[in-house]
Amino acid sequence: MKFNALFVSAALMTMTLAACSEDDPINPDNNQGGGGEEPTIETVEGNVEGTWEANTIINVSGHITVPAGKSLTIEEGVQIIFEDKGVGANHVPIEFTVDGNLYCKGTAEKPVLFSVAEEDRKKENIFAGLWGGIVASNSCGEMLIDHAIIEYTGGQVVEGSPAATNGIYTAGDDAYPQITTNNINGKYIITNSVLRNGWSDGIYLMGGQAIIANNTFAANGYDGAEAVNVKAGCVADVAGNIMFSPNTNGLKLSSSGQSETRGMAKIQAYNNTIINAGWRRDGEKGGCVYAEKNALANVFNNLMVNCKFRAMTPSFKKPNDPEEGYNSESVIDYNFYASGSQKSDIVYEEESGVAYAWAGYNYEHKNYNTGVVDAHSVIATENDLKNPQFENFDVNGVALTEYAYEEGWDFHVKSGSPVLTGAYSGTDANLTPYFSSNGLSVNGVTYNSPAVKAQYGAFGVK
Template sequence: MKTKSIFVIAAAAMVFSLTSCEENRPEVPDVPETPGTTDTTGVEKPEAGEVSGEVSGVWEAGSVINVTGHIVVPEGKSLTIEEGVTVIFSDAGVGVNHTAIEFSVDGSLYCLGTEEAPVLLTVAEELRTPANTFKGLWGGIVAGAACEEMLIDHTIIEYCGGQVIEGSPAAENGYYTAGDDAYPHITTNNVDGRYVITNSVLRNGWSDAIYMMGGNAIIADNVFSAIGYDGAEAVNVKSGCTVDVARNVMFSANTNGLKLSSSDQSEVRHQAKIQAYNNTIIGSGWRRDGEKGGGIYVEENADAGVFNNLLVNCKFRATTPAYEEEGSEDCYDREHSMIDYNYYASGTVESSIVFSGEYEDDGETLLYSGVKYAYEGYAFEHEWYDTEKVDVHSVMARTKEEAEELDPKFVNYDINVDPAGYTFNDSWDFHLTAGSPALDASKTYTGGDRQPYFGTTGLEVNGKTYTSPAVGNWFGAFGA
């Protein structure tokens, strides 16, 4: 994302409502059938209901909802989406300009899928193709400054990232800039908001998967894949946020798995505070031109604990631009942050995307790194590597021999593949086999000073208290 405008308003008292305009309520099929198909009894199911405008109440289990225009959960109301619901967003957009459809949340949103019957936010089935991976066929969820809480549980969100243009609700509300931005899968804006995103899949999008401009959040046990066409991160955090990011698999983010920044910090937007631990980040940075992408990027006074993460085939290791200007607005909070005790693994297959030679940056002629293998990137003398403070104790493959030695030995994922690939295979298993060097607890960080922000008190959302996962004494999202 390029340009953001931040709006903060006082959180309004939330009033739960299970009513909505009758003309906007969809017809609910008896079982989760695709419109026009036949169930096992041979009875053709009715066409699903169409919705646009204000929505609230309950979308009942197994129903199919066709969204034909922008939808919004009004302030003071809530929308509950039950297990097995499929929400299909029209790729035609809105109006003569075909503005990408936005799912605005000014009230509260609860997506309550299950492992057996997840909620699905998608496009028409015939559009769910590899060719459309980065096409941005609809907008995304925008939780506005009045959104007090949101729960995304066992939910699949895909094919997001439509362009923000004049007439887009996010532009009219000042969250994004028309002509400069594309929609993330999920955006947050309320510094006092409570957000839990767990057990979910965010995939196939033009822009970031999660872009936080405010709020308290637990982001845990998710899978991110094929994120970003020409930039973007799996999780992008700005000022006004306190966030735990744990036990996620982040596969092929265009730029970084984690981008952590306290940009736009002010008296009403506190310093960004993040604990990011036990994540598995694979293949980040290769699809981004230049030398910015790589896996972990921390800047602009962010207070970040980034540890016990497993990075595999990422173009670079953790970068912290302007680290030599400690105390400046561009440098991360070098005094209080800890970006260390991570594990950097590399395959030995050359990337299909390699940038080499000269390039122009703000009128200056620079040289690309020419990195072909992750281990070359880890060993590269990058100007943003804070070698005095960052990854001092991390395990790192810097040569082909070390890459072979430090293979984390996943149960079902061969690291010797093109690191720039973005097609995810659901059969992969990122648990570690017995004897994996990434299970060596003596190399991990277990100090008591780096605990999750919401590990004890938790976050209460929809009447339930959610807590962040405990820190694991292994590298990556899963142990053995």
């Protein structure tokens, strides 16, 4: 499989929460110094807490941990640079473990950067997994990731990895997502950020209440994985995100691991734009949204562009079966599936043989819950591709297996775009975001999920 480089400097136009303006850009440029002054440089390993002050460069030489009961605040413009040689004889990828609380407070002009040395930010390292990722353990009570860039993660979990020692991941079987959560009582705000260049998932939620909004995901997953992967023990609003070329799905929503203590996964996923999902995955698994194992997943007003398949719900013949089935109370509908005219350069003739997005949307897939899922959705056909009319993205020109996010792309739509009409515009209580009214309080600040917009996708007209 041929991969292209991902040089995502992307001046991304994002919707924001709270006091931020609607068109507040995320600026992923790494020029984060303050006023021409030389930044302070520190080298750290082991336990960390307190405050990393604005515009500091933090060189991480070994595993770091925010201890239980302690907090670390990272101010705007801080660069956290992880060594890529690993720790010890096994070269264990460096992990950032959060047993306490983490408050990452970047700004649009000065985002916080989690990365590797500048000379290592290159094509051949896109999926190299140069460091472990941020792991919020089952004692992490709060985490705020706002206006941050997290990249070059996905190191393999091996013997000696903190996540293996702590029983979160399995040595030899797992790779680190960019962000992991594991506390069913935790509160997590992940907003206005860029999560890119990772071997594994962008965000892997195994527990907690979460708002995941207005982020950009790109190049998530080398041979599997999703942009956002949710398991049992989670209640989450996922809204206003751009998910470009996830290996398998933009959204994998599962109640896997459900028990008396780890409750059913509950997700409201709305107004997201998912592009080029599923084409880089071996075989036919995935393609934009995958809901399974009795997750209560409401997925609506999303815009899927050039994805391999429509939303899937395996074993819908066994509704509400926590081992397999589709939750019959879920609403996966009022989505917009747009296709370009280009053919994929990877086609599995021995399986579906799907080579075009419009063909995958209309393929008789065993996991399409026809007549229930997407009963009112807009679905492209060969003769009506449903061009969303983006301001600047060629739906007919970007290769289906491409994952290089270009700076000039603009996913606002033009006046008269078909995505501006026909979306869900009701007031059904079951489709109300979990944290839109009362919000979710982290570090004394209350954050509210974006309101549902009667449009398909993350952006309307400029």
